[in-house]
Amino acid sequence: MPVLEHVSHTEQIAKWVGDDVQAAINSGVFADLPVMWGDSDGLGGPPVDDPCTIYFGLSLGEYADGGNQVIYQTTVEQLVDELIEDNEDGDILLRVADKLRVLANKLEKAALQNKSNNKNDIQERR
Numbered sequence: 001m002p003v004l005e006h007v008s009h010t011e012q013i014a015k016w017v018g019d020d021v022q023a024a025i026n027s028g029v030f031a032d033l034p035v036m037w038g039d040s041d042g043l044g045g046p047p048v049d050d051p052c053t054i055y056f057g058l059s060l061g062e063y064a065d066g067g068n069q070v071i072y073q074t075t076v077e078q079l080v081d082e083l084i085e086d087n088e089d090g091d092i093l094l095r096v097a098d099k100l101r102v103l104a105n106k107l108e109k110a111a112l113q114n115k116s117n118n119k120n121d122i123q124e125r126r
Contacts, residue, residue, distance in 0.1 A: 028057075028058070028059030028069075029056075029057070029058050029059075030055075030056070030057045030059075031054060031055065031056045031057075032054070032055055033051070033052070033053065033054060033055075034047075034048050034053055034055050035047070035048055035051040035052075035053065041055075042055075043055070043071065050075050050077070052075050052076035052077060053073060053074075053075050054073070054074050054075065054076065055071055055072070055073055056071070056072045056073075056074075057069050057070065057071040057072070058070045058071075076100075080096070080100075083096060
């Protein structure tokens with residue numbers, strides 16, 4: 001047990017919890033789109049159905065420990081639905097819609113570029 005300093009209990013408890021949380025964060029916080037793993041979810045499970053599924057995780061020790069992670073899952077659609085339900089400001093909804101449109105265009109451009117590169121690679125191999 002740490003030596004207690006003469007501070008309020010709330011501050012000391014916050015420091016202990018904060019140190020533990022910071023250590024956990026330093027050992028590995030992640031967010032990813034598990035669709036990128038293709039034939040699995042990247043964690044040993046089946047592939048996700050919704051390509052906009054997001055995993056948020058916090059490793060509670062060294063990653064090599066295996067299984068010492070807390071993982072949460074949501075989807076972009078769930079986040080958007082919550083935003084629509086909880087927000088009456090049309091300007092905010094339009095800003096998010098504009099940004100999602102920009103990201104959709106970016107994904108489409110990258111997909112088309114990758115297809116073109118793959119086609120060129122095949123032609124070069126012949």
